[in-house]
Amino acid sequence: MALPDTHIPLFAGKGFEEQASAVAAAFGFLFEGEAAEPQHLDYPFVLWLDDTGLSVRQTGRRPMGPIRCDFVAGSARHRRLYGGGKSQAVAKAVGVRERVRPCIADLTGGLGSDAFVLASLGCRVTVVERHPVIAALLADGLARAAEAARGDPALADITSRISYFIADGHEWLASLTDAERPDVIYLDPMFPERRKSAQVNKTMQVFQHLVGADADADELLPKSLAVARYRVAVKRPAGAPWLGNEKPGLVMEGKSVRYDVYPLQKIPDDLR
Numbered sequence: 001m002a003l004p005d006t007h008i009p010l011f012a013g014k015g016f017e018e019q020a021s022a023v024a025a026a027f028g029f030l031f032e033g034e035a036a037e038p039q040h041l042d043y044p045f046v047l048w049l050d051d052t053g054l055s056v057r058q059t060g061r062r063p064m065g066p067i068r069c070d071f072v073a074g075s076a077r078h079r080r081l082y083g084g085g086k087s088q089a090v091a092k093a094v095g096v097r098e099r100v101r102p103c104i105a106d107l108t109g110g111l112g113s114d115a116f117v118l119a120s121l122g123c124r125v126t127v128v129e130r131h132p133v134i135a136a137l138l139a140d141g142l143a144r145a146a147e148a149a150r151g152d153p154a155l156a157d158i159t160s161r162i163s164y165f166i167a168d169g170h171e172w173l174a175s176l177t178d179a180e181r182p183d184v185i186y187l188d189p190m191f192p193e194r195r196k197s198a199q200v201n202k203t204m205q206v207f208q209h210l211v212g213a214d215a216d217a218d219e220l221l222p223k224s225l226a227v228a229r230y231r232v233a234v235k236r237p238a239g240a241p242w243l244g245n246e247k248p249g250l251v252m253e254g255k256s257v258r259y260d261v262y263p264l265q266k267i268p269d270d271l272r
């Protein structure tokens with residue numbers, strides 16, 4: 001599969017030129033103009049803006065599905081409504097329990113799926129993402145969720161708990177005052193994808209080409225441990241080594257994913 005350059009050109013569907021120029025200016029993309037459809041453009045991948053929002057599109061005759069951030073429908077909606085609530089492993093990893101909803105900083109935000117789950121459970125989540133293409137998809141997904149939330153009070157509640165920064169996690173941590181320290185820091189850096197299956201694999205290949213292997217991820221752990229009030233939780237693929245070679249205090253093993261928890265002090269019984 002031909003992989004995209006890390007700087008993907010942005011194109012707009014008919015009528016979305018003005019909006020696309022604003023996105024290009026905000027995120028530093030090259031805006032190439034309007035086009036009829038993404039498939040015939042002369043790049044292996046493009047950023048595409050139309051009435052469905054912003055997405056990364058593969059071109060050519062049999063393109064893979066769009067990569068976009070969608071909190072309103074699809075798997076985010078399904079998990080929000082039927083996903084197991086606070087008994088989910090990710091909830092336990094960050095310390096959610098009866099009367100405990102820690103304030104979380106997700107320093108490796110990606111497309112915000114984990115952050116959305118944590119906000120659905122009632123946590124306030126600050127999402128930090130440094131890659132402009134991923135950050136733009138995230139910002140677009142959050143904006144569309146906020147729009148859909150006008151007719152959906154439950155969704156409005158969730159989106160009101162999510163804020164985001166386009167920043168490097170290392171720098172963002174260094175900028176915090178003592179009063180701004182999060183209760184919990186959540187980390188899910190990129191890890192070489194080993195699963196073989198179709199769409200997930202292709203999406204991850206594009207993601208990995210865009211953001212690389214997060215080579216500085218190991219250093220994020222000691223910095224997070226110095227800033228979090230109660231704990232740092234790290235998501236790893238099952239079988240992956242510990243982040244920074246640092247042994248966790250608690251491990252939650254899943255089938256394909258593991259959560260390594262680094263407790264700093266006991267989370268109070270009433271924390272919101």
Ligand SMILES: C[S@@+](CC[C@H](N)C(=O)[O-])C[C@H]1O[C@@H](n2cnc3c(N)ncnc32)[C@H](O)[C@@H]1O
Nearest residue numbers: 108109110111112113114129130168169188211
């Ligand atoms: C595996 S993805 C995270 C997926 C995310 N947990 C989700 O649910 O969508 C890792 C992301 O972390 C971002 N990232 C890695 N290190 C970072 C850092 N130091 N600061 C900000 N973003 C970082 C990468 O750009 C990438 O988008």
